[in-house]
Structure formats: structure tokens, C-alpha cells
Amino acid sequence: MTVSMLKPLATKPVVWTIAGSDSGGGAGVQADLLTIQDLDCHPCCVLTCLTAQSSVTVSLVEAVSVEMFSAQLNTLLQDLPPAAIKIGLLANQSQILLLANWLKNELCSYQKGCDVQVSIILDPVMFATCGDALNPRLDFSPFDGLLTLITPNIAELAALVDKNDVNSAARLVDQAACLQAAQSLSKQLNCNVLAKGGDLGPTWLAECSQDIFVCRDAQGSSPLHQGRSFLLSGSRVASKNTHGSGCTLSSAIASVMAQGYVLHDAIVVAKAYVTAGIAASYQVGCGAGPLARTGWPSDLRLYPKITTLDSGPSLPEGIEFHSIDESLGLYPVVDTVALLQSLLEAGAKTIQLRIKEGTTQYIEQQIDAAVQLGRDYKAKLFINDHWEFALKHGAYGIHLGQEDLNRADLVKIAESGTALGVSSHSYFELLLAHQMTPSYIALGHIFPTTTKEMPSAPQGLDKLTHYVALLGEHYPLVAIGGIEASNLEAVKQTQVHDVAVVRAVTQAENPAKAYKRLSELWEACDAAQ
Numbered sequence: 001m002t003v004s005m006l007k008p009l010a011t012k013p014v015v016w017t018i019a020g021s022d023s024g025g026g027a028g029v030q031a032d033l034l035t036i037q038d039l040d041c042h043p044c045c046v047l048t049c050l051t052a053q054s055s056v057t058v059s060l061v062e063a064v065s066v067e068m069f070s071a072q073l074n075t076l077l078q079d080l081p082p083a084a085i086k087i088g089l090l091a092n093q094s095q096i097l098l099l100a101n102w103l104k105n106e107l108c109s110y111q112k113g114c115d116v117q118v119s120i121i122l123d124p125v126m127f128a129t130c131g132d133a134l135n136p137r138l139d140f141s142p143f144d145g146l147l148t149l150i151t152p153n154i155a156e157l158a159a160l161v162d163k164n165d166v167n168s169a170a171r172l173v174d175q176a177a178c179l180q181a182a183q184s185l186s187k188q189l190n191c192n193v194l195a196k197g198g199d200l201g202p203t204w205l206a207e208c209s210q211d212i213f214v215c216r217d218a219q220g221s222s223p224l225h226q227g228r229s230f231l232l233s234g235s236r237v238a239s240k241n242t243h244g245s246g247c248t249l250s251s252a253i254a255s256v257m258a259q260g261y262v263l264h265d266a267i268v269v270a271k272a273y274v275t276a277g278i279a280a281s282y283q284v285g286c287g288a289g290p291l292a293r294t295g296w297p298s299d300l301r302l303y304p305k306i307t308t309l310d311s312g313p314s315l316p317e318g319i320e321f322h323s324i325d326e327s328l329g330l331y332p333v334v335d336t337v338a339l340l341q342s343l344l345e346a347g348a349k350t351i352q353l354r355i356k357e358g359t360t361q362y363i364e365q366q367i368d369a370a371v372q373l374g375r376d377y378k379a380k381l382f383i384n385d386h387w388e389f390a391l392k393h394g395a396y397g398i399h400l401g402q403e404d405l406n407r408a409d410l411v412k413i414a415e416s417g418t419a420l421g422v423s424s425h426s427y428f429e430l431l432l433a434h435q436m437t438p439s440y441i442a443l444g445h446i447f448p449t450t451t452k453e454m455p456s457a458p459q460g461l462d463k464l465t466h467y468v469a470l471l472g473e474h475y476p477l478v479a480i481g482g483i484e485a486s487n488l489e490a491v492k493q494t495q496v497h498d499v500a501v502v503r504a505v506t507q508a509e510n511p512a513k514a515y516k517r518l519s520e521l522w523e524a525c526d527a528a529q
């Protein structure tokens, strides 16, 4: 076989960094290229400038020519179009104007032609970690409406919202002031904002690194989280080696989005990635050392705690729900008591009654009858949505979606000893579910489904594998959505504990027989080692 006959096994999403070179190797394109590669994307680089920089000083910044800047953009677009772009240090105002026009014209026509959406993350670099100013007086307004996300630190946020006030940074001394500034920047540039609190150190919060995320409009994210502001609190690692942490964060966000994750997910994964990188960082030179590259973060302790910073609904924490110690197995979800009974007779030990239509009286009667049957067959019967009837009639458990949680009395559910299963459709929702420690977490929808209209895209097996790596040790995890005999083996390979099915049982000619077959298949499948 000749070399030209060998086909690449898999293509990686292409991520561009448009940024400056850090001769010290800790920040700039050097940090971005390492990050993008570490997160399993292919990195391309459009150099804006060279900096003569070490870990302690920046002695010279020299921009590339206009011709070179444009040539890099156009040459790359022909052959290596981006799935996501991270923009870092821009050397002067003409680079901002040129790039904004290029994004508006060239990139937009590429996106229209191929029907793709390229995520654009701007880290508005103004100061190096050593404190030296790089370009504190640039006007970023030409990027109005062109960005997915901007990620200023507090000094940059202050300079961006109040360009004419040299003391503006001094006024951002607390969370409320930072939130207001971030919300105002979001309006000003018509984009989502992640205001990084990492640099503030002891003047703001010594033990946490807290970022403020203002979501204006994040494509594909849950409607529950649009137009909302969040505080993301991670542990602050006691290390001075943070050179390039902003570059790493923004290029990690771009890389995670290029892998098909929504913005909310990309932000929490990238924040965990930076925390892990600082924890494993090392010292070179006399100043701040660079972050280590530690791969896709799967340790739950690295992930931030999410709290809402607005008057919208928020989930409670610290409630203890019933803990489930037996595996749920293949878990059918049905909409009639007759079907429920036939599956219990066929041996189902976990089952859900999910009724979406009918009068209140009918629904209560069905739940009452289902609870009786659940008891008779010693099965774990979950009731979907109707938590009050579930409590009234003493069901084993309740299943709620994240939008349902805001309407339920969770303390009452916990105090009654009733188990609670919670749906999730993203890293962000997984973390929110984890913060309320339910009895199990459902992960959906894995494959396309026609059972219900889903606002999110199918997650697929790669995402499922990441979710299981993050939470598999902590909760029973149930995969749902489009699961059937043909994909059971692949689902089992992700090491998810249990699977819930609707159509694969309810639409079978003989549901009881289909249940038995699927259940046996699931038990017989081998999980990946």
C-alpha cells in the first residue's frame, strides 16, 4: 500500500487562534496552540504581532503588516476553515477594523455557503500577566454583533465599559459592580460576556476564582439559561504560575465549542481545564510560570459551582434525596397503567408512568393504580411530572425535568423519602443537577427521538462518555433518547449505568416481549474497560 492510499482515520475540528506570539512560550499563540491540540482539535494560527516577552517583562510589540495579516486569514479560509475562532492580542486599531470587516464579509459568506456557525471568542488582551500594558486603549466597538463571547478580566472589563475613565477599574471592587459592568458590556457589544475574576485575588475573593457569565443569547443552550447571569465559582489554586491563563481559557472555550458543545458547557469545561492547568503548572524564569496541559477535565472537583445572579428561578442546594443502591437496569417509560402492568408482569423492576394528557382526575386515578401495582410487584415506580399525586399516593420516586424543578416542593419530596430523578441535556445542566444531589440523573437525548420535541440537539455517544466520566462515580446515570436494540451495545460501552426507553418498548408489537429481550440484551452487553 502506498502512502497516498492511506486515508486519515478521523478529522478533527479546526480551531484558529488570531493572536500574538509570546517569545516566553507561556501565553499568546504558544498557549493557544498547545490548548487547542490538547483538547483534540487541529490548531491554525493567524499571527497579529510578535512580542519580545519573558515571564517578567514585555520589551517590544511589533505588529505584522496589513498584507501579512489579511493573507493569513484568506489563505487559511480556503483550505482550513474554522469551526471556532479565538481572538487574542490585536496590535492596533487597524487590525481590529480589518478583522471586523473580514468577519462580517469573508467569514459570513463562508458560513452562509456551508450553512455552518463559527463560534468567535474574543479575549480582549490589554495587559500581560506581568502587568505590562499591551494595548489598553483600543476600541473594540467594530466587533459589535460579531462575537459569540468576550472574556475580559476585571481591568479589561473596566477599560471596555468606561473607555474615558482612567479610574474605572478602581470602582469594580465588588461582585455587584462587576455584574453591572459585564451586563453593560454585553449590551454594548451585543454578545455574551464572561468577566474573569481570577486576577482580583484577595481584593475580591481569596479562596475562590469567581467569574461572571452574562448570557445574552447562546445558540443551542437550554431556553432556561438564556438571558440570565451566573456566578461560576471554582477553587482558587495557590499558585503564582498563571501566565497565559486567559489565553488558555479562551482557546479552550473555542475548542470545546468546536467539538459541538453549547457555550454554557464550553465555559464550565474550559474553567475546569484552566484550574487543572494551574494546579499542575510549573515555574520557569523569574516570573509567573505557564499552565500545564492536562487534557479534557473529568474530575468533578475541578468544575465550578453555578449560582444565578439575577431574579430568575434558581435551584436549592443541600437537600438530601433518597439514595438508590440497586441498579435501575433497563428502565421503560410508559403512558398507561395497562402497559405498566404488563411490563411488571414481564419482570420490570424499575418503571416510569409518564402521562402527558387527560384530566386531573384521570391522571390521579392512573397514578393511584400505578402505585398499587408498583407495591404489589415490589418495583421502583417513578411518576413523571405529577409530584403532588406521587407524594399523595406514596410512589417510590418522581422524575422531573429541570424546568419542572422550579415548580416542585423539593424539600417536601426529600423529607418524604421519595426518590428523585432529574433530567439533564448538557454539562451545565449536569452540574446544576449535581448541586441538588438527586437520586439519579438522566442524560438525554442521546440519539434522535420522535417521542417528544427536544429543544437541544442529540448528545451522541462522545458527549455521553464525557458525562459518565464526570459523574459516573457519584450518581446512578440513566441514558435516554432513541435507545433501542441496535445501539444498546454502543451505549453500554460508554459505561453509563442504566438506560430508559419509550418507543423501543411501547411501539413494539408485543411490548412485554420487547422489554424482556431488551433487558436481557442490556444485561449481556459488555461495558468498556
Ligand SMILES: Cc1ncc(COP(=O)(O)OP(=O)(O)O)c(N)n1
Binding pocket: 333, 352, 354, 384, 385, 399, 400, 401, 402, 404, 421, 423, 442, 443, 444, 452, 478, 480, 500
Ligand atoms: C428517565 C427519564 N429521563 C428523562 C425524562 C424526561 O423528563 P422531563 O425532562 O421532565 O420531560 P418529560 O418526560 O416531562 O417530557 C424522563 N421522563 N425519564
Ligand SMILES: Cc1nc(C(=O)O)sc1CCOP(=O)(O)O
Binding pocket: 423, 424, 425, 442, 443, 444, 445, 446, 448, 449, 450, 451, 452, 480, 481, 482, 483, 500, 501, 502, 503, 504
Ligand atoms: C421523555 C424523554 N426525555 C428525554 C430527555 O432527553 O430528557 S428524551 C425522551 C424520549 C425518549 O423516547 P424514546 O426512547 O422513544 O426515544
Ligand SMILES: [Mg+2]
Binding pocket: 384, 385, 399, 400, 401, 404
Ligand atoms: Mg417533565
